[in-house]
Amino acid sequence: DAMRCIAVRGVWKYNRISPNERKKFYEDVSISHGEGGMFEINLDQRKLKTPGGKLFTAPNEALAVAVANEWDTQKDTLKFYSMHMTTLCNTALDNPTFRSKDQIITAALKYLETDTICYRVEEPPSLVELQNNEWDPVLKWIEEGYNVVIGSSTNILGPEIPQATMNTFRQHLGSYNFWSLTGLEYVITQLKSVVLAFALIDKHITVEQAVLLSRLEEEFQIGHWGNVEWAHDVDLYELRARTAAGALFVHFSSESSTVKRKLMQD
Amino acid sequence: MASLSSPLRLCRGILREIRAIKGPEYKQSLAYNYVLDQFRKNQITGERYCRAQEEALHASHSYLCLLTSTRQHIALYDMYHGKGQRDTEEMAGIVGLRLPTQPGGKGWEK
Numbered sequence: 001d002a003m004r005c006i007a008v009r010g011v012w013k014y015n016r017i018s019p020n021e022r023k024k025f026y027e028d029v030s031i032s033h034g035e036g037g038m039f040e041i042n043l044d045q046r047k048l049k050t051p052g053g054k055l056f057t058a059p060n061e062a063l064a065v066a067v068a069n070e071w072d073t074q075k076d077t078l079k080f081y082s083m084h085m086t087t088l089c090n091t092a093l094d095n096p097t098f099r100s101k102d103q104i105i106t107a108a109l110k111y112l113e114t115d116t117i118c119y120r121v122e123e124p125p126s127l128v129e130l131q132n133n134e135w136d137p138v139l140k141w142i143e144e145g146y147n148v149v150i151g152s153s154t155n156i157l158g159p160e161i162p163q164a165t166m167n168t169f170r171q172h173l174g175s176y177n178f179w180s181l182t183g184l185e186y187v188i189t190q191l192k193s194v195v196l197a198f199a200l201i202d203k204h205i206t207v208e209q210a211v212l213l214s215r216l217e218e219e220f221q222i223g224h225w226g227n228v229e230w231a232h233d234v235d236l237y238e239l240r241a242r243t244a245a246g247a248l249f250v251h252f253s254s255e256s257s258t259v260k261r262k263l264m265q266d
Numbered sequence: 267m268a269s270l271s272s273p274l275r276l277c278r279g280i281l282r283e284i285r286a287i288k289g290p291e292y293k294q295s296l297a298y299n300y301v302l303d304q305f306r307k308n309q310i311t312g313e314r315y316c317r318a319q320e321e322a323l324h325a326s327h328s329y330l331c332l333l334t335s336t337r338q339h340i341a342l343y344d345m346y347h348g349k350g351q352r353d354t355e356e357m358a359g360i361v362g363l364r365l366p367t368q369p370g371g372k373g374w375e376k
Contacts, residue, residue, distance in 0.1 A: 237339035244332035
């Protein structure tokens with residue numbers, strides 16, 4: 001069937017495997033040490049490359065294993081849409097949008113103006129209450145923890161973020177390396193919230209909690225109108241997977257490359 | 267701080283996920299050995315509360331979430347989107363139409 005379709009030329013060229021997927025072309029996956037303490041991924045005898053054509057390198061073993069596992073668990077077709085750690089590493093390595101750290105920080109902080117948990121509804125009362133109960137504590141956590149003012153608003157323009165707040169966050173984000181920032185921006189765009197991303201990255205909440213808080217209104221509506229598996233659940237699992245990958249990516253990228261060991265005193 | 271499962275439960279959960287994907291040879295897999303190794307190493311601490319341990323726990327929780335959610339997403343995706351592109355006859359058939367026939371073929375066909 002696949003052979004027949006691929007052989008067709010001209011206007012009706014198509015194949016049974018969607019462009020998101022590709023046939024698996026290797027058997028064994030392994031990692032190996034490369035130059036400068038970096039790790040490489042081997043698919044049989046071939047070294048994995050980025051979409052940009054560079055040699056794929058991960059800065060530490062944890063990341064390398066996470067990526068290798070994604071390739072190792074593929075079956076007959078490679079489902080690239082599910083390989084989030086690989087995608088994140090590729091983005092960090094290729095930097096396809098040619099952005100500097102500063103530009104990424106600016107882009108990331110832009111989300112604060114329309115932060116999910118700062119943008120409140122005025123009705124129905126049950127949703128208002130839900131938002132207050134679930135979102136106010138996280139807001140309080142970040143304001144106290146970072147000594148900033150953010151606030152929430154029912155205004156269509158959202159809350160007005162003081163410049164001092166932006167400065168504090170900009171300085172904080174500046175302390176992250178490029179890889180970590182790539183991951184952090186990714187988490188922010190997935191959750192549509194700087195506040196939730198910080199709460200997750202600082203390990204104040206779990207991935208599941210962050211996703212739930214991000215999708216609060218959606219969950220509220222599902223509670224009212226019912227769940228549609230092929231839409232709601234697909235979105236939920238995908239968001240969880242992506243957010244989890246982003247959080248892990250930041251965690252692994254932030255660690256020093258030397259293993260932190262505690263000496264065992266006998 | 268969010269409440270997390272114990273290291274043992276997380277470790278088991280992750281290894282179970284690996285087994286679910288890899289099948290009978292899961293113990294040979296790269297991830298299996300690395301994960302087991304990491305959990306063993308992290309047990310080495312004399313302190314009750316350790317910041318590094320809390321962070322490792324959170325990361326483990328995130329990894330379990332990644333594996334589980336990815337599996338669940340793929341399962342649903344395959345179910346609802348997995349057909350990929352159907353050929354034109356099938357597509358037409360779905361909405362109750364038939365493709366027109368053109369005796370002699372279209373100009374560019376062999």
